[in-house]
Amino acid sequence: MKYDFMLIRYAELAIKGKNRKKFEQILEKNIRQALKPFDGAKTSRSFGRIFIELNGHEEEKIAEAIKPVYGIYSFSPAVRSESNEKAMQENALWMLNDAFGEQHGTFKVSVRRTDKTYPVSSQEMNHVIGGYLLRNLTDKSVDVHDPDVEVNVEIREDATYILCKRYEGMKGLPVGSSGKSLLMLSGGLDSPVAGIYALKKGVTLEAVHFHSPPYTNDRAKKKAEDLARVMTRYGGRIKLHTVSFTEIQKAIRQQIPDNYEITVTRRFMLRIAEKIAEETGAKAVVTGESLGQVASQTLESMHAINAVTAFPVLRPLLTAEKLDIVEDAKKFGTHDISTRPYDDCCTIFLPSESKTKPKPEKAARYESWLDIEQFVAEAVSAREIQIIDAKDSGINEEISELF
C-alpha cells in the first residue's frame, strides 16, 4: 500500500481576515517551489488545508522537501480509501503499523462523517475499525484519553480519507508574506542563523557580503555563497551582493585611530548596506549581532554604528546565547560552512584593541577625514551580484537532521 497525498496544516490563529488569503497563496506557492524536483506532485487548497497529491512519490522524500518551508504547522501523509468497511479496516491497519514501526504503544480511532448519508454512525465506525485493529495487532492497546497514535478517518462523499502519522513543521510565516530585508552576511556563525530567523517571520532576503581581495581569498567569498545556498532551502532564491571593501579598509587603517577602527568599519558597512537596501526595495537591514558578544556589540557600540542610518536594523539574535546559536547553526545546516577556517575582511585588517564605548560624534569626526560619499558610491556601484538558486541547495542529503 502507499500514501496518496499529504495533508498540510498551517497556523490558522496567527492570521486573520484579508491577510489569510494572501498567506495561503504564498504558502502554497512556496510549497510548489519545494516540490519542483517531484514531477507530477500537485498542490490544492480546501477546508483551510493544503493538499499535495503525491502521484507515486514516496512520502518520506516529499516530507524532507517541504519540512523547511516556513508557515507549515504540521503535516500528515494520508490514504484515500473506498468507503466500505473492509477497505477502511485494511488501510487503517497498514497505516497504524507504518506509524508505530517496531514500537509498542496505545492508539485511538477517531471517525468523522461529513457524508451524513453514510449508513453507520461515527461511534459505531470507531468500534468497527478499532475492533479490527485490536484483533490484528498483538502488542497494541486502546487508550481513548492519551493515545500514542491517533488514526483519523474522515468519511466524505467522494471517498474516505485516513491519516495517522504526523510530522511537525517549522511553524513561522511563509517567506514572502512580510516584505524584504537585506541581510549582512559574513562568513561567521551568527549572520546566517539571524537570516534564517528573519525568513522564519516571512521576510524575503537579499544578502550583502563584504570582502577584501587580495587580502581575503576566493574561499572566503565562497563561504558566503555556500551559506546563502543553504539558506535558500528555507526561503527560495537569494540575491547575493558582494562588495569589495579593500580600499575603504586601507583608508581606515591609515587614517582612523586604532580604537575606532571597528566602529568606523561597521559604519561604512552599514552605509553601503543602506544604499543597496534602498536600491532593492528592502525595508530593513538584518545583522547577526548579539548583545555583549564582542566589543563592537555593546549597546554603546550598536548606538554609535547605528547612528549613520535611519533604516531599521533588525537583530534577531540580540538576546540569544552563543551555545544556542551554535545549536541552531547545526540544525539549519550552516555550521560546517561557517566554521571553515578562512579569514574574512574584518579579521585580517582589524586591531585587537577596540573601544567598548565608542562615541558617535568621535567616530564622525575621525571619518570626516575621509571622502565618505565617494567611497560608499564606488563600493556600491562596483559590487558583484549573483543569484543563488534553491535547486542546488543539497536539500536531501542534509536536511534530515531536522527530523
Ligand code: ATP
Ligand atoms: P558573524 O558570526 O555573523 O560573523 P560576529 O559575531 O563575528 O558575527 P561581528 O564580526 O561583530 O560579529 O559582525 C557583526 C555583524 O556584522 C555580523 O553578524 C554581520 O551581520 C555583519 N558583518 C560582519 N562582517 C561582515 C562581512 N564581511 N560581510 C557582511 N556582513 C558582515
Ligand code: MG
Ligand atoms: Mg564575524
